[in-house]
Amino acid sequence: MSIDDWRSQIKRGTLEFCILLMISQKPRYGYEIINELEGWSILAAKESTVYPLLRRLMKDEFLTSFWKETTEGLPPRKYYSITETGRQYLAAMSEEWDNLLAAIAGIKGETEYGQDIGKLS
Amino acid sequence: MDKTLENYLERVENYLRPMAVSERIDIVREIKSEMLELQNDGKTPQEILARLGDAREMARGYIGDLISSDAVFTWNRFLAGCAFYGVVGFSGMIIVPTLAIIAPVFIAMGILTPVLSMIKMLDYIFSLGIPYMQNIGIVFEGILELNPITEFLVALPISALLFLGGRGAWKLLLYYCQSVGRTKRKLSI
Numbered sequence: 439m440s441i442d443d444w445r446s447q448i449k450r451g452t453l454e455f456c457i458l459l460m461i462s463q464k465p466r467y468g469y470e471i472i473n474e475l476e477g478w479s480i481l482a483a484k485e486s487t488v489y490p491l492l493r494r495l496m497k498d499e500f501l502t503s504f505w506k507e508t509t510e511g512l513p514p515r516k517y518y519s520i521t522e523t524g525r526q527y528l529a530a531m532s533e534e535w536d537n538l539l540a541a542i543a544g545i546k547g548e549t550e551y552g553q554d555i556g557k558l559s
Numbered sequence: 560m561d562k563t564l565e566n567y568l569e570r571v572e573n574y575l576r577p578m579a580v581s582e583r584i585d586i587v588r589e590i591k592s593e594m595l596e597l598q599n600d601g602k603t604p605q606e607i608l609a610r611l612g613d614a615r616e617m618a619r620g621y622i623g624d625l626i627s628s629d630a631v632f633t634w635n636r637f638l639a640g641c642a643f644y645g646v647v648g649f650s651g652m653i654i655v656p657t658l659a660i661i662a663p664v665f666i667a668m669g670i671l672t673p674v675l676s677m678i679k680m681l682d683y684i685f686s687l688g689i690p691y692m693q694n695i696g697i698v699f700e701g702i703l704e705l706n707p708i709t710e711f712l713v714a715l716p717i718s719a720l721l722f723l724g725g726r727g728a729w730k731l732l733l734y735y736c737q738s739v740g741r742t743k744r745k746l747s748i
Contacts, residue, residue, distance in 0.1 A: 469592075514592065
């Protein structure tokens with residue numbers, strides 16, 4: 439498996455978490471989310487990924503949406519905001535994320551320790 | 560709006576045919592909104608189309624959800640379903656009614672037996688003359704005649720056994736139903 443495959447697997451697993459995190463800060467619209475994700479190459483996602491994902495999160499009742507008029511002749515934007523259920527889901531995800539990071543840190547520590555032992559003997 | 564962009568939206572909407580009209584309109588409106596936003600940022604129609612990618616790919620993102628949420632038919636699943644419902648249907652035909660009758664009846668008998676034999680014993684001791692008492696009791700016609708006090712003492716272990724048997728049948732019934740449910744979930748049929 440190439441590193442790109444692995445990256446895309448990680449992205450698939452974490453995009454939902456990142457998008458919910460962004461929307462939990464303030465209501466956002468799709469284009470804004472995609473633009474912001476582009477700032478981190480590991481998270482960069484196309485429209486054909488992000489929009490369907492947003493729709494699924496709405497179906498699961500983690501998000502709601504509303505259309506809002508804009509100024510300066512731009513078309514209305516579809517804003518997404520997080521629901522109470524979404525917040526609970528996000529909190530649970532955050533906890534699991536911390537568990538994962540702790541686990542990786544723990545395993546890394548062990549590995550380095552193991553290597554040190556290897557070097558000594 | 561540019562003709563090629565309009566065309567793109569039309570194609571996306573076409574691919575989204577399996578979805579409800581209201582959803583389709585909403586999806587297309589959202590993509591259109593981004594197109595105009597990009598146009599406003601000075602992007603050319605070609606750049607916009609390159610960014611959005613293939614119309615079919617875009618639609619697949621939405622419809623893929625629709626397809627994967629329905630169960631997929633395969634022969635293996637079909638056979639697993641046949642085997643599962645065959646076994647469950649046949650065993651359930653015997654096990655469920657048997658246990659469902661045994662459990663409450665045995666429990667009720669386990670409670671009633673000592674109560675009734677106690678009434679009979681009290682009737683005997685105090686000569687209360689309660690009617691129908693001759694119909695109650697442990698009867699081995701012509702072989703064994705017990706007096707009501709002995710009868711009451713004998714009834715106690717018997718009713719304990721009945722009660723335990725009934726409770727056991729009830730637990731077994733629950734266990735049967737739960738394991739059927741678990742198996743079904745595991746097979747996801």
